[in-house]
Amino acid sequence: MMTAATYPIGLPGTPWGEAELDTWRQHRIRLRNYAEDVVPRIDALSAQFDVVTYGELNYSDDSYRLFALRSRDWNPTLPVALVTGGVHGYETSGVTGALAFLETQAAKYAGRVNLIVAPCVSPWGYERVNRWNYDALDPNRNFRADGPAPESAALIQLLSPLHGQVLMHIDLHETTDSDESEFRPALAARDGKDYEPGEIPDGFYLVDDSDNPQPEFQQAIVTAVEAVTHIAPPDAHGNIIGSPLVAHGVIEYPVAKYAMCTGITGAPYTTTTEVYPDSPRASPKECSDAQVAAVCAAIDYVLTQI
Template sequence: MTSDKHYFIGKPGLQWGEVEKLAWRQAQCIKRSYHQEVVTKIEALSLDYDVEQYGQLTYDEGHYPLYVVKSKNFCITKPTVLVTGGVHGYETSGVHGAIRFLETAAKAYTQRFNIVVAPCVSPWGYETINRWNPFAIDPNRSFYPNSPAAESNALMEMVSALGVTLMAHIDLHETTDTDNSEFRPALAAREGITNTNWNIPDGFYLVGDSENPCDDFQSHIIDAVQGVTHIAPADENGKLIGAAVTQFGVINYATKALSLCTGFSDAKFNTTTEVYPDSPLVDDENCIAAQVMAVTSGLDFISHAAVSK
């Protein structure tokens, strides 16, 4: 579905230059507090986990320390699981789902796994409720060497410093109505192309990796999450956000080619969750619970698979 309405910045058919990117940034404002809503919760976890600062972003709006929370007694002989949230800072349940997992469920898995959680990869995006960073760069299309996104670089360097190969990487996201009303129109304007929207799926779904689909892993998560919230049905074309459904509630992307977060880590099991917070059937707590269930059911699947061998 294309739209003739042009975004308020830039000229139709012309890519943005530095002037347009600056105009976009100047249109953004702080809408909530990363320090009050996120950092305080992370710091409160320090009795049960190792809480470390792995970087800091300094933008005009302030300083943004980046935190990773790790299970104590990290051991390189145990399988390591990475959970990331807030790669797109505006996707709220991804951030708070990662924190809730740590608060309520993660300790039960620390005997078997090293748990590594980066709850909010893009804190400026969290505060301004944005998909991009201040330079109109999407961190979740920027996971490659010498990335222009400091958010992506910092996370990749932190994971590399762990010195392990990841068993699993679960990246917590949302698909929202603003994807069509704001973020896709802004992307089209930035790139100087025609805006094409997709149908926003009503419900939870997963994005797997087309090169490493982990079909049984994905289906196990979907089965568990549908006990918490509803799963998005395919649209009339058998698709979700323009991609063919590979099984109920699952689509696959080329995560490495697209430089997505789950593509950089070479994990044996990887998936990206997508919660729909604008559905009339859910509330904030339901969205957070769905994220937690996605993580715990994924870990349960891996534990069972290892025992079954």
């Protein structure tokens, strides 16, 4: 386990400068290929959905087009349901789950809801299995109008015409062992702060918005996912990742304060999923299936509230 004192980049207690950032970038090796893994699946869906290119990232020698898929027969009288995945590129089932939902389940909602899905918000992070973007920024803490992360800014721009029209937004994530072995120590090192070890929960959980809690919505999702994979129990202090458990499988964050993805549309029903792919009790397919179950349960619930 790394600590801020032993993280191989930077000096303890000193925030990174450009030299440390350059060193960090040099060690981020491409481990998978967005153009081969993700884009062909999006292209294959173009017969059923309108594919929108909503931005392009240009990082050194790498460029990535950002894609969203929209219901082909968009009806302005219907509610809008938004699904986002891959905000943290390393969280694989967020990407695969969003795509699998479109491939296997989205058709049953035709004529009932307008769908918009951004399956891989951070392709540079996807390729390098990393939480951050090229600039060592966390996209899911930079969803604000003046934010420095281009992945976040592009999604905000795409969705700005829909502000106030989105009924539900579900953002698909994972909590992994690498959060403690790499990403939280890296964050402490980057910011020149002390690293305090945490505990990785074994199982699925949700993050509700503490400023707009929707407990029945969250529990409908947890109940559906529980048929697919196990739900994370709290630790000995009654917490999950340092936050008090407010209900079975649910914690809360101040979404707007943290500039998280689920705060960008003003949707009344929002949640962030967290799947645990490193559990000995789960498989990659199970994690992806859990994300699909969460999306379906979220849409099913909000349709009953109309």
